Amino acid sequence: MAQAILSTVLGILATSTAVVGLTTQTAVAQGFSGSFAPEQWQLFNNRPPTIPGVDPEDINEPIDFGGIPLAPFEGSVDFTDAPESLTLLGSDRSAILDEFGLGCSSVRSDLLPLFCGSSSTFLFVTVPETSKLSFDWDYITFDAFGPSIDPFGFAIGNIPPNAPGSDGEFTELIDRNGGLSQSGTFTVSVEANQIFGFQISTADNQGGRAQATISDFKVMLIEPDEVDPTSVPEPTSAIAIAAIAGLYLKKKSHPRQ
Secondary structure (H helix, E strand, O other): OHHHHHHHHHHHHHHHHHHOOOEEEEEEEEOOOHHHOHHHOEEEEOOOOOOOOOOHHHOOOOOEEOOEEOHHHOOEEEOOOOOOEEEEEOOOOOHHHHOOOOOOOOOOOOOHHHHHOOEEEEEEEEOOOOEEEEEEEEEEEOOOOOOOOOOEEEEEEOOOOOOOOOOOEEEEOOOOOOOOEEEEEEEEEEOOOOEEEEEEEEOOOOOOOEEEEEEEEEEEEEEEOOOOHHHOOOHHHHHHHHHHHHHHHHHHHOOOO
């Protein structure tokens, strides 16, 4: 009898322990497909707020200089190898100056922020359900000053980077003191409806762009298991049951003389 009670109690304790904090992970995407297919991502290049002749409200609209579009020198994304991988390219706007035989040191001061100022390139998507994202990344910069000028990483927030009040928190993946070429693997959890995006920034928009290739992109859906709380005792209740069982066993083992 005592052994049967003990076995039952231990079973309850095991069940109680197992359900606490239990989650289920279900694969919902392998590569850039489904909710993470190329058409679901948006590209955004921010610009200095004071560009001559450009309304601040149109800051993300295509602009040109002397009839030559800046677009080829803005950051961009290459989905050619999707769904297996994508490549994000950072900005190098000063390259447009090469078209005129100029450099950042010779451009007018009012145009300097446009060509040689800091900026960032974002590739972002809305994560539909609470998920764990994992991916491999390969980074290289062609800037002679190294990765400290062109950092790469990702950001998570509740407001898209191209909207007012954007609140994305940037996590840098590269080592700014490391080599021109770096790589790694990363896993991060993202809440439902949050914005997740890869980001390459540049401090000076000159000297060559950086780029990052993202591969082995996986999405694991995370959701709590549905457990009927009435069928599982509270931890304190289980402990109390165990204590009672212990007393019962002790009493049976040591009867009164």
